[in-house]
Amino acid sequence: MGDLSSNCTTSIMHLPDDCLTIIFHALDSRTDRESFGLTCRRWLHIQDFNRRSLQFECSFTVLTRTSLSGKSFDIHTFHLHRLLRRFQHLESLSLCGCRELSDSGLTRLLTYGSNLQKLYLDCCFKVTDYGLSLVASGCPSLTTISLYRCLGVTDKGLETLASACLSLKCVNISYCTQISDKGLKTLTEHCRQLQAVNISHCDSITGIGFGGCSKTLACVEAESCKLTPEGVMGIVSGGGMEYLDVSCLSWSVLGDPLSGIGFSSRLKILNFRLCRTVSDTSVVAIAKGCPLLEEWNLALCNEVRISGWQAVGLYCRNLKRLHVNRCHNLSDGGLLALQDGCRSLTILYLSGCSRLTSIALELFKSHRPDVCIKEEEVMSIKPNWEFR
Missing domain, CATH: 1.20.1280 (Monooxygenase)
Structure with missing residues (x-):
């Protein structure tokens, strides 16, 4: 009992x-x-x-791209030190929008960062190369880092990070205007498991830093970059590219700089929006050489003419989404080629094509009721890649 x-x-x-x-x-x-x-x-x-993941309220302000001048809760060094001491086994940490966070705020990562795999520092304006060296020393298991608009980070900081964090797979350095091909080269040489890199709006990057990159590199975003033909060749040199965004390119050469570049046969999503000098030569070569292509944005590519559209219709058998908004040289004959080909097409983004007649458009709708015609351009979300 x-x-x-x-x-x-x-x-x-x-x-x-x-x-x-x-x-x-x-x-x-x-x-x-x-x-x-x-x-x-x-x-x-x-x-x-x-607890494995920590994200602050101020992160959402940045992620939704609302005004950075709006008031929001901010994380200071003292707050972060207390939080990292409390949550000592984090694998993912987002400090996006913590504009008052300085390099010293990252010192606790030396003690508690060994398990950290993902770190987001978007718009942490006071973080510099020294702060990135603390990340490199404290977070050897890092696979994903986002440095969007970290204006104080230079080639030196990226080189320090790449030399220590060899398991990096996803790196976002968009708007990091002090990073050049030199820092990028160190990243691609040391981190041989790279899967995705975002260099959008990095004026000092031409793309040659990608030369000799690993075949694991499958996704590159390079919107509004000053790439050279050699730079584009460097981006695709690994042969594993599946998603490539080179929209709004600022070319330093005349003519079609993409002519003669062999794109990856594994390519699935390609964004050429506002690449005004892309010609039929490149379009035909890509249509023939990239049989897995599922989405292609050719909006405002005004040099693509009848032979280019015919190649798209004939060879792009897996194409599901095609953007042709404001393509001034898309005529009735080009639309007919798309109508008779592209048997997997489900969405056609089409508006502002001045050479198209209403009759040709109605015939397309009649013969291809399986295709939804939309005006607003929306690119597919990249699967399995950690960009913000």
């Missing part, structure tokens, strides 16, 4: 920490998981110990 009485006083509070951890992970409801730590200090410790 004494033993039975003793057993009756046993409660869940007598369970060891590993059992409580199993219970915590078994909770299906997000609300229940977030409320777990409200029970007592011990349960709060269990919850903190098992």
Whole structure:
């Protein structure tokens, strides 16, 4: 009877920490998981110990690209130090929009960053090369880093990071205007598991830093960059490219600079929007050489004429989404070629094509009821890549 009485006083509070951890992970409801730590200090410790991701409210201001002048909660060095001491096993940390965070705020990563795999520092304007050196020293397991608009980061910081974090797969350095091909070259030489790189709006990058990149590199965003033909060849040199955005290119050469460049046969999504000098020569070569192409944005590519459209219709058998907005040399004959070919096409973004007649458009709709015609351009979201 004494033993039975003793057993009756046993409660869940007598369970060891590993059992409580199993219970915590078994909770299906997000609300229940977030409320777990409200029970007592011990349960709060269990919850903190098992937290793997941390994102602050100020992050959402940046992610939705609202005005940076608006008031929002900001993380200072003191706050971050306390939080990293509390959540010591984080695998993902987003500090996007923490404009007051300085390099010293990242020193705690030297102690608590060993498990960190993803780090987002978008619009952390006060972070410089020194802060990136702290990241490099404290986060050897890093696979994803976003430095969008980190204007204080230069080639030196990127080189330090690339030399220490050899497992990097996704790197966003868009709008990092002080980074050039030199820093990019170090990144591609050291990080041989790279899958995705965003260099959009980096005026000092021509693309040659990609030369000799690993075949794992499958995604490059280079919107509004000053790429050279040699730079584009460097981007595709690995042979594994699946998603390429070279929209709004500012070419430093005359004619069609993409002519003669062999694009990856694995290419699935290609954005040429506002590449006004792209000609039939390049379009025909890509249509023939990229049989897996599923989406192609040729909006405002005014040098693409009848032979280019015929090649798209004839060879792009897997093409599902095609953008031809404001292509002034898309005529009735070109639309007919798309109508008779591109048997997998489901969406055609079409507007502002001055040479198209209403009759040709109605015939297309009649013969291809399986194709939805839209005016607004929306590019597909990149699968499995960590850009913001």
